[in-house]
Amino acid sequence: MSRVPSVASKSAVCGTPALSVALATLLIWAPSADAQVAVRAGTLHTMAGPAIENGVVVVGADGRIQAVGPASSVQIPQGMRVMEAAVVTPGLVDAHSVVGLAGYLNQPHDQDQLERSNAIQPELRAFDAYNAREELVSWVQRLGVTTLHTGHGPGALMSGQTMVVKTRGDNVGQALVDSVTMVAMTLGPEVSQNFQGRPGSRSRGVAMLRAEFIKAQEYQARQERAEDGPPPARDLKLEILGRMLDGEVHALITANRVSEILAALRLSEEFGFSLVLDGAAESYLLIDEIRAAGVPVIIHPTMARHGGTMENATLETARILVEAGIPVSMQTGFEGYVPKSRVLLFEGAMAAAYGLPHQEALASMTIRPAQLLGLDHRVGSLEVGKDGDLVLYSGDPLEHLTQVCGVIIEGEVVSEECL
């Protein structure tokens, strides 16, 4: 996992020192002087404890939370802008999206989530293709998403890297939170469709992946042996695979069928990489195996179409997994047609409608994905010192008729319209 401060110091991420410096310069976000804001909430879901009735959150000039608690115990400093809402939650964290690489027009020029020249390209970096001004970024932000895990999409054995951004900023440098978070992988027949039969089957796909990881193991061994001599020639693909083998970058494996999920667990066990299961439509049939592996699940959007490898999906899978003690994060995933992006809040709400407890539904869109992304020290709950990311609602966040009426990112009010 690479965080922003470490990007500049890791040549493995940024290639040359010069580029590292350039990126590091971009990554410093100076909170503006007017970043101070306080929010009063009829109900405050801190996600760090029980909801607080008549709660207050104070965000300081540094964009971080200065105080949070019941109105009776939190003093709002003089001169601070004060906003009010019926309900307030932490900024929502979308556990998996392609927004910013995939644009809303759905034309070739704005679709950068899948490169079809080769089924294995883990070296493709998400931040080389992210459009911070994409309409969909604004759309998901206005509906509550402040932290977005986005990047290369499903559809290739390894389509490329993912990253974490905040849904603001005019360019990727201003938006970036974590430059290399996971490598997006897919096991399933759609890979064969996208790559003209290379691989032509699930088994061939797994064999191809195993061969690549073995190459990466050998590359690491050559690097270690070369401590006193010249290192092996740099190989961008094997470098990122090596970081996966080291557990530094997770494997985000989209797997829906039982056979695909088992293959993902097997690969993780064989090569020791850190696995996050994505989609996981038939995960309700593999509760014991997933729990034993200690693998978190980014469940498919509740309303994702139940077809293809998802034909056995249920609207209750989030509930079933949570009841079994498996951490579940909600996502908007990838759509090839309309809607070009789903809405995180709507998907979590529908999971709640089909049995996921209310607090768990909120957790699946806040603290759970924050933990999954290794960012729970910054986002996912309202606690002193964390980022001042807040969403203001006219009522129960999960209700169809409730509107999102305000979004704050690190103390900056980025949206005030009711949507």
Next chain:
Amino acid sequence: MLRAPSQAFAACACLLMLPTLALPGPVQAQDGAIAFRGAHLIPIAGPEIPRGTVVVQGGVIRAVGPVDGVTIPSNATVVEMDGKVIMPGIVDTHSHIGGGDGGDGTGPIHPSVRILDALDARDDGIPKARAGGLTTVNVMPGSGHLMSGQTAYIKLRDGRTIYDLLLCDDVLTGMCGGMKMANGTNPRRDAAGFPGTRARAAALVRARFVQAQEYRNRLQAEEEEDGDPPSRDLELEALVEVLEGRRVVHFHTHRHDDVLTAIRLAEEFGFRVVLQHVSDAWMVADEIAASPAVVGASIIMIDSPGGKLEAMNLSFESGVALERAGAVVGFHTDDGITDSRFFLRSAALAVRAGMSRDAALYGMTMAGAIMMDLQHRVGSLEVGKDADLVVLSGDPLSVYTRVEETWIEGEKVFDLSDPRDRAFAVGGYGVGGSGHVHHHAGWEDHQ
């Protein structure tokens, strides 16, 4: 209708023999009166009734009113519905359930092609749609043509064949559906005969309607002179039905200028049109409301704008804009674009964006009925209308509300407490995919 009337009943009887169903017999009996008592009623035809009774018998509604204002027949089976909400069966003006297809790639205009010739009454989309509270559906052929063919108006009865579902009396002589048309980018494709531009698309359609006008004139002339009619032309016959307003056009159209083109064509040739999708409705709401050719506008609620160029300006606010302009506003699923099980959400999202509750409830029921010329049979809880109703656990616009029962013509076709029906409502192994699990057999093996 071609089927023997006993077939539907036979299917029902076989259903009753399944031990898992454990339903009280009289409730399923079509001929005995059933009184649903104590529910919050949403009649659509009048104000909501906080505690009301609906009496159904012989497949139609016999009485609707407050609990203390309705006399329940002494022989009626009384179903206590306290705490429930009952609304009319939902009408979906645009769906692709049933696994059918329509016009093919041989050309852009297919007026003689009927979706009813390809509709699978056992498609899993049908029980899933019932789980969403849908009872009446316009199943559309296509798309990807200027005219994809004739649509089918169906009831989601527990049927074996297409004949059990159709709403027309006779499949050969009745008006069993509307006509599907499209403009914008939808009918454009790089193939012989297909339009490459919007103007060409309009010209192709106009030329065909002009031929239909001439055909109609020849028919009328022969009739008046008592001579031989012109040789039959299936395509022109169907277009004459459109010209005469007997077959409503359901027009896929998104962009504001395409909407106006659809209206212009309808006004030029005098056909009646339902505007379907209408992403940009919020831009041309007044024009839609003002046109006498427009029966109504049925909007689709999509979770984000775009996905294709013609939907880039889609807005949740189209519903309220059309309502304020005075148009008849309905909703549709375009299933599988959106899932029939989430139909209630479409209306709720429109209300979220400012549409009135009453207009949204009307949009899910009566507006759709009007768009299919079925307002005399469905769309509201009124005496004499079909006994199509949905029993909800709570308010129809709440995310937490579940469809608990769906009734069509006095017969329960969905019951959330039935494991088989519940599987269609929530999904599961073997539920998806037509033919894997079907209505009355095989489900138990997959549980």
